[in-house]
Amino acid sequence: MDVLIVGSLAYDSLETPMGSREDELGGSASYGGFSAAFHNRKNGGNGVALVGVIGQDFKSEHLEWYQKSGLEITGIEEKEGETFRWKGSYHGDMAEAITHETQLNVFENFQPKVPLDQTTPKVLMCANLHPSLQSSVISQTKAERVSILDSMNLWINIAIEELRVVITKVDILILNDAEVKMLASDDNLIRAAESVLKMKQGGILVVKRGEHGVLALHPDGIISMPSYPTLELTDPTGCGDSFAGAMAQFLSQKTGTVSRNELAESLVHATVTASFTIENFGTERIRNLSEDEYDVRLSEYRRITNTS
Ligand code: AMP
16 A cells, blocks of 8 residues: 545535535545545556545445545445535635635544554555544554645644644644644744744654745755646645645655655645646546646646756
């Protein structure tokens, strides 16, 4: 198993200046999963598995979408009740999601169980989820190479103690710029990123900066990269999750310590992958991405950034 992803499997209600959608398949693990699965197929990898929970209302068609993309779904548990629901909107430049409603539903009292044959993935990716559920999965697994963790402002607000603990247990922490500033209580991004890395007790911090690209703090130095300049921004939901999924799959391809160069290359793939997700509502674009269109955009991005 190359990548094990734990996160939310959700039905989202979305509103953006480009339109709205009800009960769109979403969730951090769905976006991360489709993204990692795309790269796994493309690179001939050894598989990506999802761990999460769904309710009885979850459509079998959506389980088929996971399977069709090559995702292993034995770690998805169905529980009595409704699937997790998130309602969000974006306005203006769509830089920030406004959460209108979060219905935990089957996530209340959920105890994640990692299938025994998936406890030693090369890369463990804890996509956005309550930090205590992320901790539970970390304690059940031993990532052969690296563990990655993503989070959100909600957990900084309501589960800060659990969050502070779980970030020390992973190799790579991914947050957006607003979350880094919030966690460090500092408006200077670089200073805030340095304090978060101290809080994390070392390792790597990746800071997503939306249309401004990405900043990463690696022990061998800082990396800064622009985003891919896309004209077709339709729905930013899942951008960060598909970014993390691509990164996770890329890092599962090698062994040993993650060098600064390798991290930078994984961020190129993460950036290019995420730029597709936002071009349509929900998982539509990332699910149906073709290898050819990916390669064309990857070369374009390398030309724009003068990277080989
Ligand atoms: P992103 O736009 O990459 O930050 O992720 C958006 C996805 O996160 C949506 O599909 C939501 O279903 C999911 N999400 C929103 N809030 C939460 C939460 N509190 N816990 C887990 N997943 C969430």
